[in-house]
Amino acid sequence: MDFFTLLANGGSAGDSPSIFDSASPAAESISNLSILVLAVSGLIFLVVEGILFYSVFRFRRRRGEDTAEPPQVYGSKSIEIAWTAAPALIVFFLVLAITRTLWEVEVDPPKPQAGDQTLFVTVVGRQWWWEYRYEYYDGRKLDFITANELHLPASAEGAARRVYLRLESADVCHSFWVPRLAGKTDLIPGHTNEMWLETRETGLHVGQCAEYCGTQHAGMLLRLVVEEPADFERWLEREARPAADAPQVRAARDVFLAQSCVNCHRVRGTPAQGTYAPDLTHLMSRKTLASGILENNRENLDRWVRDPQSIKSGCLMPDFKLSDAEREQIVLYLLTLE
Numbered sequence: 001m002d003f004f005t006l007l008a009n010g011g012s013a014g015d016s017p018s019i020f021d022s023a024s025p026a027a028e029s030i031s032n033l034s035i036l037v038l039a040v041s042g043l044i045f046l047v048v049e050g051i052l053f054y055s056v057f058r059f060r061r062r063r064g065e066d067t068a069e070p071p072q073v074y075g076s077k078s079i080e081i082a083w084t085a086a087p088a089l090i091v092f093f094l095v096l097a098i099t100r101t102l103w104e105v106e107v108d109p110p111k112p113q114a115g116d117q118t119l120f121v122t123v124v125g126r127q128w129w130w131e132y133r134y135e136y137y138d139g140r141k142l143d144f145i146t147a148n149e150l151h152l153p154a155s156a157e158g159a160a161r162r163v164y165l166r167l168e169s170a171d172v173c174h175s176f177w178v179p180r181l182a183g184k185t186d187l188i189p190g191h192t193n194e195m196w197l198e199t200r201e202t203g204l205h206v207g208q209c210a211e212y213c214g215t216q217h218a219g220m221l222l223r224l225v226v227e228e229p230a231d232f233e234r235w236l237e238r239e240a241r242p243a244a245d246a247p248q249v250r251a252a253r254d255v256f257l258a259q260s261c262v263n264c265h266r267v268r269g270t271p272a273q274g275t276y277a278p279d280l281t282h283l284m285s286r287k288t289l290a291s292g293i294l295e296n297n298r299e300n301l302d303r304w305v306r307d308p309q310s311i312k313s314g315c316l317m318p319d320f321k322l323s324d325a326e327r328e329q330i331v332l333y334l335l336t337l338e
């Protein structure tokens with residue numbers, strides 16, 4: 001692990017993402033700018049401290065020297081010009097570098113059109129999870145909503161597959177930050193922000209809500225899954241389908257539909273049409289629960305349905321005091337939502 005990665009990870013050597021390990025053009029611009037600013041300020045630090053230590057050493061009082069005050073010099077035009085001009089030049093140089101970076105990361109979303117291989121998604125920040133509304137891909141209108149795990153197609157040599165995100169908030173300010181892919185962009189109530197991503201690196205890219213948004217701010221993790229275009233197409237196709245309706249779990253489904261789950265959660269193809277909590281239509285296609293804090297498996301689903309507050313205290317889902325039989329049926333049903 002290099003020094004900058006360590007620095008960006010707050011000194012801990014883990015697999016946390018670093019802005020200095022960029023995997024997209026925008027993140028690379030930001031990383032280059034950060035290195036430049038660090039280098040310039042490091043150089044200034046060395047020069048200033050160098051002069052300071054040199055003076056302290058060179059002009060120290062030596063043994064037997066007389067203790068009278070040295071001659072005092074007031075005003076020096078040449079020094080004053082130098083120490084005004086030098087910082088002004090440095091600031092001007094940094095302004096140019098920053099302007100170029102702003103230009104490079106700027107968003108100007110095009111109109112969706114067939115053949116553009118561009119993905120458009122609206123991201124809604126919520127306490128404390130992410131809602132993704134898939135809008136367009138390759139000019140096709142998409143019409144499904146998912147949560148917490150954002151899937152994107154990977155770019156390839158000569159085939160950029162850009163992803164444009166519209167960022168909104170349903171409650172308070174949040175911030176979308178996946179350090180290896182792009183800079184932070186805030187999600188602000190009543191205001192829409194935009195950003196773009198593009199990467200050739202398939203696999204999982206993690207991030208974190210980067211604006212304090214309440215008790216579970218730290219439990220608002222971001223997971224971006226970058227896939228080869230063919231795999232991404234298959235994922236799109238599956239997500240767009242209504243929920244699986246296996247006859248053998250009808251009884252379990254009816255238990256789910258009879259509970260207040262349906263007031264907040266949506267399961268497409270059933271009467272559950274809540275819009276307040278994560279869409280569960282393809283719950284089991286997600287690797288994690290509760291915005292990335294738990295692995296999505298039978299045991300954790302059961303724990304979550306039993307008492308969400310013991311796992312993510314403060315989250316908006318209460319403990320519904322279900323009987324063991326009801327909970328078992330609900331978990332059984334959820335496990336079929338692939």
Ligand code: CUA
Nearest residue numbers: 174209211213
């Ligand atoms: Cu959402 Cu911090």
